[in-house]
Amino acid sequence: MAKSIYQIQVALVGSKPKIWRRVLIPSDMPLSDVHKVIQTAMGWANSHLHQFVKGKKYYAPVVEDDDSWDDTDSIDYKDILVSDLLKAVKDKMEYEYDFGDGWEHTVELEAILPVDESAVYPFCVDGKMNCPVEDSGGVGGYQHMLAVLKDTAHEEYAEYMEWLGGDLDPTYFEKDEINEMFRMTDYGCLDMSF
Incomplete structure (x- = not known):
């Protein structure tokens, strides 16, 4: 004990x-x-x-x-x-x-x-x-991903959404x-x- x-x-x-x-x-x-x-x-x-x-x-x-x-x-x-x-x-x-x-x-x-x-x-x-996503490239990569997810017109938006398999709530x-x-x-x- x-x-x-x-x-x-x-x-x-x-x-x-x-x-x-x-x-x-x-x-x-x-x-x-x-x-x-x-x-x-x-x-x-x-x-x-x-x-x-x-x-x-x-x-x-x-x-x-x-x-x-x-x-x-x-x-x-x-x-x-x-x-x-x-x-x-x-x-x-x-x-x-x-x-x-x-x-x-x-x-x-x-x-x-x-x-x-x-x-x-x-x-x-x-x-x-929420915990960052595994393999998202460290703090900088994760921050970039969150910025992309706020802009549905961003060229990387669809790729990130597919990789994540759906939405991500960073405040969860x-x-x-x-x-x-x-x-x-x-x-x-x-x-x-x-």
């Missing part, structure tokens, strides 16, 4: 308006599970590589059958707890997802709370804005859906596709 609960805010760097989630997690949660929580809370599909960064150290999962792992400076995060990196209120670390698109997130420890025995963790408390956020997913296997995080 965790000694305390961490209230963290996960915010997508460079997004305007700000895309963020506030989540309660056990202080003894392994980084591998924090990754799953972030994927579900933000709305990502877990289809790309990721890492946590604190100071000048990189924490990532070992990618099986990848000889290049030995050539990295990354630390295998399987035995690293979130409390090993975030120790006091206002401590921060980075979470990077999809190195091609470069989705960078700030993870800030906002509060250290007592464990509520009646609560189920993780728990999404609040947030704003529903914490109850996230909390339902958190009750699923792997906190609702999809299996890695590679």
